[in-house]
Amino acid sequence: MLGVMVDVSDAETTSTANATFRELSTLQSFAKKLLESGTVKMVIGYSQGYTSDRAMPAFITDPEKASSLIFDKRCFHNLTMYLKTAEIKCAGKIAIVVKGCDAKALNVLLLENQIKRENLVILGLVCIGVGDPTLEKCRICNVNTPPIYDELFGKPVPNKEWTSATFTRVKELEGKSQKELWEFWVNEFNRCIKCYACREVCPICTCTRCITDKNQPQWVPTSPHSMGNFHWNLTRAFHLAGRCIGCDECERSCPADIPLSLVNWKLIKQVFEKYGFIAGMSPDDLPPMSTYVEGEEEEFIK
């Protein structure tokens, strides 16, 4: 049923949230039917948090609870991170609510055979931005309409094209000298306390055993000091090169307020400029970092 779209073109626009009242009720009743019919065992979406200013992830198994689903500007979490957990992996077929950026993560996970397409019903939401309006991921989002879905809720909007000029925050950083850059990152990474929240929240960090957890040999020093912090943060970034979809969840969850998105977006920009590749646009596009084409110049080893 890939590509089916719910027509909400005449939806009421009384809601201040992203999803209009009618879109939301269409989502709720669709989720209810999926659970009632036994098509899925669980719907992962958003519900009201414990305080009025927060939304929280919802794991709904009771059809009567489908009416608690919400979607608005508080729904910045990338719920696809739950797909890597053992509990969800063995839960059977599930439905998941995704914005465009979350859907990109799904495409990467599908491409890397981390999840099975037949175990998913993808409930795509047209999203015009969540959280703080200055969020980089929303400012330069090129997937307001999710690139993959089974059912789409909301009227599709044309996606933006990227150019090198899109990445303004990274370009500011690129204007710094090597010395200034070094000082900038020493200052930022010095605050890292090695809590690994950035890793835990990332949908694309899927290694069964992270290099930081290996101690024979101990590749990454465990205590938070300059050298180990650099080692950890650069290793994390390199492992995500060509794979990070720029959901900025790592930066949001960092208790030390380290601007991790600057590292991620630098790599995203590099891969885009060099290979014209944007991770997560399709589950079939081979990623440049794990693809070899005969005749490549390999100038990086010259």
Ligand code: SF4
């Ligand atoms: S590295 Fe950060 S921005 Fe990239 S996919 Fe992971 S959580 Fe999202």
Ligand code: SF4
């Ligand atoms: S979330 Fe922040 S403080 Fe925690 S390990 Fe990652 S970079 Fe370090």
